Amino acid sequence: MAVHPFRHYFLSLLQVLPVMLWYLPLLFSTGIPSTFAAQLQPSHQPNLYFNPILPGWHPDPSCIQNRGLFFCVTSTFQAFPGLPVYISANLIEWKLASHAWNRDSQLPGLSWNTTGQANGMYAPTIRYRNGVYYVIVAYVRGDSRLGLLFKTTDPFDNASWEVPISIDLKDIDPDLFWDDDGKAYVATAGVSLQELDLESGSLGEAIPIWNGTGGAWPEGPHLYKKDGWYYLLIAEGGTSEKHSITIARAKTIQGPYTSNPSNPILTNRGTDEYFQSVGHGDLFQDAAGNWWGFCLAIRSGPAYAFMPMGREAVLFNATWSEEGWPVLQPVRGRMAGNSLPSSPLTVLGNGPAVDGNDRITFRDGVPVPPHFIHHRVPPPGTFVATKNGLYIQARRANLTGDQMSSDVELTGQHGLSFIGRRQSHTLFRFAVDLALRLRTDGQEAGISIFRSQNEHIDLSIIRRLNQTSNSSCGDLLFRLSGISPSTTIEERLVSVPKAWKNQPIRFEVEAYNASDYTFSVSQLDNARARIVIGKISSGAVSGRGGIGFFLGSMVGAFATCNGRGSGNKCKEGSEVFIQRWVYEGIGQEIANGEVIPTKD
Template structure:
């Protein structure tokens, strides 16, 4: 099945079942920011781990029975002290720091996650980490980290037939390692690829008497590609695949670009697959708010031969997919599903929601007394940008931000919350944000009016104002200036929740609006912003997050936190994905998991 240009496919309940017959499916299978996938097949279930950098809970493990429907099974990093470093969960200068490129493997009854944490300089910059678990559906089963002082990113664990473990990292170098202690032997340079920049992301496999090393090179931009070599010895010498690069969209006009950082795994029938990252940007590589996403490619790997990868596209044909199923245990969320959250008393925070750095304790409370069916957000001193050069860490954001979010997982979407907020001071602000990093975001906030804003208490009938803010400090030579636009809140709106919304006006522009929750038809548009603001810039490795925040904008002192008051109450959290662009001029309406 191949769609014509401008074709639109409408979701239907039964189409998902067609996958087993025609093996036609849509990429990305893990839409939204899901970079550096590493995947295995274990006991009739596929599992993939994903990079999270500064977002927490960190390193999600997704589970799927059919390679299309992916559900959050657990998160590896849920306790700030798992690294054994004080405040490492927050105190990172680099906005693309944190957890890089997890490698997921199963060996001798245990699951292993191996990666590095780009940490504060006082912790020597790169910390190698190994986490273990015996239950991928239980956050608490993940161990504290076994650590070592790493010299490169993207570590991969491989066990040879004799049980010896080897650690390979960017470079590409390999050393013996004891995963239980982190003790590492002398590294040996393996293979530096085909001459592309930044050889990294190695994975070693053994098949038909050969050791194969799969790597990424060319950087994670338009030159990104996957290459391979093999050897009769785990430490080389290595023979390059004559078909290198084995997977890339470099120098093509394909809609999916930056294809690379892949992993290989088999299904229950012995078919080989690869999961790789890609960007829905076209070769223009300008507007791609969802950042680096993960998609599935069939691979032919006959005995004794080199593997042959299909080209990465939005509409794929390949092996017969496993039977459609959503029979995944646990209380996690499927990636492509809508959010319908009312924060009922006693309920947990949904598992697909993320924080940017670990928040301070007590900043988020589900359904507090007097505010049933809301999520209380207590303000952080730092706003969503912070003051990066401040010596007061609470003003930089490195003690935590009061911001909770979910990934943008569709090209066209709508997101809204009902905000109850009664600020007494102009420095108290709460609202919603389209957020890439602290230096690239778009906010719609509510605050008490003040004279400096141009309205003041006498000019704004409600005493409140909307603040529509565009922050582009993280984009070098941005064509879109940072700006703030003030609009008074209508007087009649101040007596109940206000529905704040952001959605896509089209594939490249966001529209921010507000309405009284009791009368959504009274909506007013408060601003438009290009998705270019949250594409690349200071967040080349991450993707757009949509969420709610509260801040006291630096008021108070470092030892006392924010002055009292300024709590925000978020209810009726809703996210709906309307359509996915899967190629130039080609769209799928609804969830890609339904459109198979």
């Protein structure tokens, strides 16, 4: 039975306070340097909104509106839980409702049998029909494509998402469309069209319908019907500098499709705009009939130098020309929002605001928040809520892993002892308090800015083998290290002060601009006992080289024994507990040199 989504509403009784009530205290409370405070501007003005709407790593957005509620889903690749479904009543404030892929039993072992760093859930589409929410997606494993169709009647409940139906897709980026006769169709990259049986997952003959305007990789198709026309929206030009959105239309669903003379209808290629790689979008209407769209973009400017958050989701308005073509509002950081939905309702969901902060004390069995994610499905028992904090069971594979090893437990393919959340602000502070005992050489724990096993920056404490005595109980060192396909990260080692040993330690990273991270450690019992370990460019985790821009950075905590042990277990002797976790967004850069403050 369908669950009425309005049970998740409550009526807001208070209006939002004027921005300056929180803007002024923010400058004095965050510790942000004055040189950057001068850049900050109030983040709300009448009839304006600010992109990105879904900040942090949120590529390939697809959205719908149902009964005045908006739902969006994005790609997640190897991240688990995957396919987050976000909800909003006004297009500006978004919360996590659920994840369509939220338990390994839906796809047993699939993650563990996937090797590529940028494999996994590609370009989902969300649609609604007759009380059922559908998310269709291609799961990529090397050269193979597995189509998956997830269904639920309650998008606020993880458990309600069913085991997906398998579909034999030949390409990525599946769309889902119902024609007036009730037949369901899938369009995929290329672009081809197939009839779909929603119960069995069987597909009809693939019919090529349009290959775009000549740009590379015509993909991300979405079909709509309006005023007797079938409209086919696609992305083309590649996923980086030449990314764009184009559209064609036909009188029958199989075509022939005629290209819009004004194509591309949305792009920032060839410009000096701060938002680049604009493309791969989806269109939808609000309850008043106004048209809107979401697409992906990268906050980098044309230099593509510092972009750790990767591809984010941006909002734009759409109108229709007299000739019957959509006209899309150019993507900028500061957007006119005169026709935004006005709703007195605030959506209640299980998850936090997409741009929210974390202040979590993991004592007394506090569970893992729903917006925390991993790189691949973690082994059972890796993260356990206890009265002492969130226990992390160290794994033999470190964050890089030996990806060519014949020992699969060393590759990281069976999951890492890493837990994180998306970096969702340009300027932020992230701190984790760890209570730990590292009793065996090679044991290591700390925090990481993690994009993939090929691209991460780590601040940790490690027990190194004592080379002089060959003792099995080596020195404790703070270690700043990492791996990047574009930036050399020099390892930095600092001895742990004797007074800090066997005491909880705070590991911290701060970003007060878009280009650098500053890493430090401190003793909890003495706030002044703080050691700055070093500064590393955010370009090191910006997708330059390697697997490119598909992924985005997470901030989180990890533990490993760096290969010691056997099978899937480390040697005995380590204990790592997360006791406190704080993520504070300070500001969002929305144009070159323009940063707006964020509020909690």
